[in-house]
Amino acid sequence: MTPRTIYVDNNATTAVAPEVVEAMQPFFKGEYFNPSSMYERARGTNDALEQARRTVARSIGASDPGQILFTSCATESNNTAILGAIRANPGRRHIITSSVEHPSVHEIAKDLERQGFEITYVPVDNQGRIDVRSFIRSLRADTLLVSIMHANNETGVIFPIEQLSRLTKETDPSILFHTDATQSVGKLEIQLDGRFKHVDLLSFSGHKVHAPKGVGALFIRKGARIRPFMLGGHQENGRRGGTENVPYIVGLARACELAADNLEAEVTTVQRLRDRLEKELQVLIPHVQVNGDGAARLPNTLNISIHYIEGEGMLYQLDAHGICASSGSACTSGSLEPSHVLRAMNVPFTAVHGSVRFSFSRYNTEADVDKILEVFPGIVENLRKLSPYWDVKAASPRPDAPKA
Numbered sequence: 001m002t003p004r005t006i007y008v009d010n011n012a013t014t015a016v017a018p019e020v021v022e023a024m025q026p027f028f029k030g031e032y033f034n035p036s037s038m039y040e041r042a043r044g045t046n047d048a049l050e051q052a053r054r055t056v057a058r059s060i061g062a063s064d065p066g067q068i069l070f071t072s073c074a075t076e077s078n079n080t081a082i083l084g085a086i087r088a089n090p091g092r093r094h095i096i097t098s099s100v101e102h103p104s105v106h107e108i109a110k111d112l113e114r115q116g117f118e119i120t121y122v123p124v125d126n127q128g129r130i131d132v133r134s135f136i137r138s139l140r141a142d143t144l145l146v147s148i149m150h151a152n153n154e155t156g157v158i159f160p161i162e163q164l165s166r167l168t169k170e171t172d173p174s175i176l177f178h179t180d181a182t183q184s185v186g187k188l189e190i191q192l193d194g195r196f197k198h199v200d201l202l203s204f205s206g207h208k209v210h211a212p213k214g215v216g217a218l219f220i221r222k223g224a225r226i227r228p229f230m231l232g233g234h235q236e237n238g239r240r241g242g243t244e245n246v247p248y249i250v251g252l253a254r255a256c257e258l259a260a261d262n263l264e265a266e267v268t269t270v271q272r273l274r275d276r277l278e279k280e281l282q283v284l285i286p287h288v289q290v291n292g293d294g295a296a297r298l299p300n301t302l303n304i305s306i307h308y309i310e311g312e313g314m315l316y317q318l319d320a321h322g323i324c325a326s327s328g329s330a331c332t333s334g335s336l337e338p339s340h341v342l343r344a345m346n347v348p349f350t351a352v353h354g355s356v357r358f359s360f361s362r363y364n365t366e367a368d369v370d371k372i373l374e375v376f377p378g379i380v381e382n383l384r385k386l387s388p389y390w391d392v393k394a395a396s397p398r399p400d401a402p403k404a
């Protein structure tokens with residue numbers, strides 16, 4: 001019998017909410033018009049697009065909906081923010097980012113470095129917290145842009161964006177401040193007219209908040225100097241060529257509305273599940289560490305390292321029980337590359353390879369946690385039996401095992 005699916009990989013993507021599917025339906029059926037067309041029938045489609053813009057703006061505490069640009073994903077939003085800022089400000093060539101960004105920022109930074117831009121990668125400590133002093137020291141007269149994520153996708157560690165953006169503007173108001181909020185939208189309150197008033201650009205994606213894959217948004221503060229990234233027609237007020245994906249944009253708006261309206265209840269639910277799993281796994285399994293547990297973290301994310309075994313082995317075994325989780329390692333061209341995030345945190349060798357991420361959503365239940373607690377300790381025990389670093393008889397690491 002196929003086991004019941006236990007989906008605890010919500011930082012990778014989320015299930016589309018039934019309310020979102022319902023909101024999108026009319027725009028696949030009768031209301032398929034191009035929102036830029038002149039005839040009366042297209043006006044309804046255009047109205048829906050503009051209503052979605054208002055809803056999305058409101059959900060992140062921005063009063064002016066004209067500041068929302070719809071994109072295809074957070075990767076596009078990040079590219080638009082960073083490359084658009086560079087195109088608009090050719091005089092400056094220094095960019096500040098962190099050492100733990102998502103590849104959709106990190107890879108741009110590396111590419112810009114190859115093109116001769118100077119990039120400062122602000123380090124994090126062993127809990128994944130950003131080094132604020134080093135951030136302050138990195139601000140320079142020729143700094144064009146800061147791009148620092150709000151919450152980390154692997155560990156859930158939250159960065160003090162309010163403080164970092166304020167420090168940036170106090171140093172030089174013309175430095176643009178961008179944050180990738182893909183993991184925080186829908187999980188943390190975002191107030192762009194309030195606490196985040198110094199943030200110029202904020203990216204996020206639909207599929208992390210129970211909207212479909214293939215839609216995202218970029219908040220661009222009025223007056224922020226950025227040039228279009230996607231050249232083409234005059235859609236999105238001349239800021240992005242390409243006919244808007246109205247059904248998905250309507251879905252994104254409904255998802256943002258649901259998340260904002262139920263934020264407190266949802267945070268309570270996911271945090272209760274996460275905290276229980278975190279606490280009980282540490283009791284049931286010896287030699288584990290919770291990555292980032294000393295830092296402020298997203299309420300839904302648990303990144304736990306099980307010393308002396310490989311993350312991939314655990315994932316395969318969890319999968320056999322219908323449990324969908326993910327690891328901090330990425331399999332690159334046949335070799336197992338440990339996560340750049342955990343490496344930046346100086347997570348010890350024996351733990352960097354044995355990390356598993358569980359990330360919850362509103363659809364998880366206590367029964368999901370029960371199942372993980374039931375099967376995971378046995379999986380770990382069996383894999384440790386195969387580990388060259390583990391002494392089965394003593395049920396502890398061998399004396400020659402690398403230091404945890």
Ligand code: PMP
Nearest residue numbers: 073074075102104153182183205
């Ligand atoms: N930034 C972060 C922090 C993410 O977690 C992700 C998705 N894993 C992205 C950007 C990219 O999102 P998308 O898939 O919508 O391009």
